[in-house]
Amino acid sequence: MAVVFSKPKALxxxxxxxxxxxxxxxxxxxxxxxxxxLGILGRTVGVAPVGCAVMAYDYFSCDMVEAAHGRAxxxxxGLKRAMPDRIIFTYQGDGDLASIxxxxxxxxxxxxxxxxxxxxxxxxxGMTGGQMAPTSLPGQVTQxxxxxxxxxxxxxxxxxxxxxxxxxxxxxxxxxxVNSVKHVAEAKKAIRRAxxxxxxxxxxxxxxxxxxxxxxxxxxPQKALDxxxxxxxxxxxxxxxxDKSKEA
Amino acid sequence: xxxxxxxxxxxxxxxxxxxxxxxYFGYPITPQTEIAAYMAKRMPKIGGTFLQAESxxxxxxxxxxxxxxxxxxxxxxxxxxxxxxxxxxxxxxxSDLPALIVNxxxxxxxxxxxxxSQSDYFQATKGGGHGDYHLIVLAPASVQEMADLTVKxxxxxxxxxxxxxxxxxxxxxxxxxxxxxxxxxDGSGVEKPWAVTGTENKREHNIINSLYLVPEQLEVKNxxxxxxxxxxxxxxxxxxxxxxxxxxxxxxAFGIAARVSKNAITAAREKGIKAGLIRPITLWxxxxxxxxxxxxxxxxxxxxxxxxxxxxxxxxxxxxxKKPVALCSRVGxxxxxxxxxxxxxxxxxxxxx
Numbered sequence: 001m002a003v004v005f006s007k008p009k010a011l012x013x014x015x016x017x018x019x020x021x022x023x024x025x026x027x028x029x030x031x032x033x034x035x036x037x038l039g040i041l042g043r044t045v046g047v048a049p050v051g052c053a054v055m056a057y058d059y060f061s062c063d064m065v066e067a068a069h070g071r072a073x074x075x076x077x078g079l080k081r082a083m084p085d086r087i088i089f090t091y092q093g094d095g096d097l098a099s100i101x102x103x104x105x106x107x108x109x110x111x112x113x114x115x116x117x118x119x120x121x122x123x124x125x126g127m128t129g130g131q132m133a134p135t136s137l138p139g140q141v142t143q144x145x146x147x148x149x150x151x152x153x154x155x156x157x158x159x160x161x162x163x164x165x166x167x168x169x170x171x172x173x174x175x176x177x178v179n180s181v182k183h184v185a186e187a188k189k190a191i192r193r194a195x196x197x198x199x200x201x202x203x204x205x206x207x208x209x210x211x212x213x214x215x216x217x218x219x220x221p222q223k224a225l226d227x228x229x230x231x232x233x234x235x236x237x238x239x240x241x242x243d244k245s246k247e248a
Numbered sequence: 249x250x251x252x253x254x255x256x257x258x259x260x261x262x263x264x265x266x267x268x269x270x271x272y273f274g275y276p277i278t279p280q281t282e283i284a285a286y287m288a289k290r291m292p293k294i295g296g297t298f299l300q301a302e303s304x305x306x307x308x309x310x311x312x313x314x315x316x317x318x319x320x321x322x323x324x325x326x327x328x329x330x331x332x333x334x335x336x337x338x339x340x341x342x343s344d345l346p347a348l349i350v351n352x353x354x355x356x357x358x359x360x361x362x363x364x365s366q367s368d369y370f371q372a373t374k375g376g377g378h379g380d381y382h383l384i385v386l387a388p389a390s391v392q393e394m395a396d397l398t399v400k401x402x403x404x405x406x407x408x409x410x411x412x413x414x415x416x417x418x419x420x421x422x423x424x425x426x427x428x429x430x431x432x433x434d435g436s437g438v439e440k441p442w443a444v445t446g447t448e449n450k451r452e453h454n455i456i457n458s459l460y461l462v463p464e465q466l467e468v469k470n471x472x473x474x475x476x477x478x479x480x481x482x483x484x485x486x487x488x489x490x491x492x493x494x495x496x497x498x499x500x501a502f503g504i505a506a507r508v509s510k511n512a513i514t515a516a517r518e519k520g521i522k523a524g525l526i527r528p529i530t531l532w533x534x535x536x537x538x539x540x541x542x543x544x545x546x547x548x549x550x551x552x553x554x555x556x557x558x559x560x561x562x563x564x565x566x567x568x569x570k571k572p573v574a575l576c577s578r579v580g581x582x583x584x585x586x587x588x589x590x591x592x593x594x595x596x597x598x599x600x601x
Binding site: 012041042043044045047054055057058060061062063064065066067068071074075076077078079080081082083086103104106107 | 302321453
């Protein structure tokens with residue numbers, strides 16, 4: 001009998017701990033499919049963040065390192081410098097990458113460090129129970145912005161792709177989403193592209209994946225995906241923000 | 249081999265390269281910048297990595313990455329910068345990763361000053377970051393030891409799968425002395441089957457991690473680590489004894505304080521006072537037995553420090569409070585003179601501690 005669908009080799013059999021309706025599972029799968037498709041499983045090393053994806057080291061079947069909060073790009077830099085022929089990726093959330101790890105993110109990008117960064121933006125700190133993130137939308141109610149994010153006192157969300165695109169160095173930056181079949185297909189291509197760039201030695205690639213958090217947003221999974229479309233994507237427009245292959 | 253004249257900081261850098269370290273990450277801070285400058289010149293010529301990180305925090309995490317790959321890595325800094333590295337050092341300890349951290353100490357707390365100090369003794373020997381852990385802490389007292397103990401620090405870190413620290417001070421870092429450089433090795437003496445070098449589809453994946461959410465498992469990890477620390481304490485204590493055979497007064501000092509103390513001891517001997525020195529070379533593990541043995545015959549101890557009385561606690565613990573222990577110290581970047589130490593010895597000789 002022909003196998004028409006199976007779990008990627010780059011994923012282990014460990015059951016995921018993610019909440020019902022969370023899109024981390026989809027994004028894990030897309031990363032794993034890219035690793036499988038490119039035949040790089042045996043020479044890939046992943047770096048897990050602190051946050052909801054902290055246990056990603058149990059889910060990806062390549063060698064894995066668990067980094068301190070926000071430090072994944074620095075750890076990945078060390079791994080890549082030590083092993084230039086290995087494929088190094090980080091998998092980080094918005095608090096990890098855009099708040100406590102902003103310096104590591106910006107500087108890995110400006111060095112055009114030859115790594116792949118998967119940035120999951122769900123506009124909230126999920127693991128700690130739903131606090132305001134650097135990417136929480138204006139007015140968004142969270143545990144630490146119970147009256148809604150007041151931009152007058154805590155400022156505006158950080159648009160990571162736009163920010164990093166102001167740097168000269170980074171090779172490839174794209175924002176995608178996983179709230180619809182069409183968007184998932186686009187995300188798959190983008191993530192694969194980010195790994196291909198590294199294999200070709202092009203440098204820093206970051207894929208921001210606009211994601212949902214039904215549990216901490218207080219929504220059903222479907223409502224959360226709808227909110228991604230109605231509220232998140234208008235604030236975080238999808239698209240390619242930097243593609244140096246198009247620059248002569 | 250012929251000796252060369254080198255600055256202490258440069259001796260660390262050259263010795264690290266000769267120990268097979270090809271990955272250095274740092275951030276500028278006085279008085280250790282010569283290490284980074286030396287690495288910046290040499291590493292590109294030998295296929296190594298010199299990277300000026302965006303912060304001390306990033307530098308130690310880059311070290312964490314290289315160490316995860318099973319390669320020798322180091323970072324260096326001075327006191328305020330080493331405080332910033334503590335998060336990463338705790339993670340190195342929690343993930344059982346070998347690496348070298350150099351602290352060329354300056355006065356503190358806060359921004360402090362840029363002159364020599366030993367006031368990071370507690371931070372270095374008692375943990376420094378969060379959680380139960382130790383570093384192997386080596387304290388050089390000469391430019392020769394800057395080189396020799398750098399190699400030793402890498403070897404011990406690899407052997408016991410734990411980070412090590414070279415706890416120097418601004419004086420030894422900045423001064424020049426003749427040094428015989430160590431032999432070159434590639435640093436691959438210890439097998440590292442745990443390293444994340446890619447599975448090559450031939451083995452289960454390796455995971456470098458310090459997170460254990462099940463308390464029973466985390467307790468076991470801590471207990472296992474402390475069993476390993478016991479072996480380090482049994483096997484790796486290093487110290488120098490100077491004129492202790494017949495000593496009535498035992499000075500305990502490390503690094504630059506030990507050199508000043510030797511002059512004072514010579515002067516005391518000329519005055520007929522039987523003084524001697526125990527110089528810890530490993531601050532952790534501390535030479536507890538040597539101190540305890542000395543306690544059986546001396547009148548008392550003097551802890552000579554460039555701090556407000558930090559090592560003195562370890563001396564008291566080692567000798568079980570059987571004999572008095574005096575403190576002779578200068579701080580803030582000041583160094584005790586031989587006369588000050590001699591005065592403390594004479595006082596002790598009179599039974600005043």
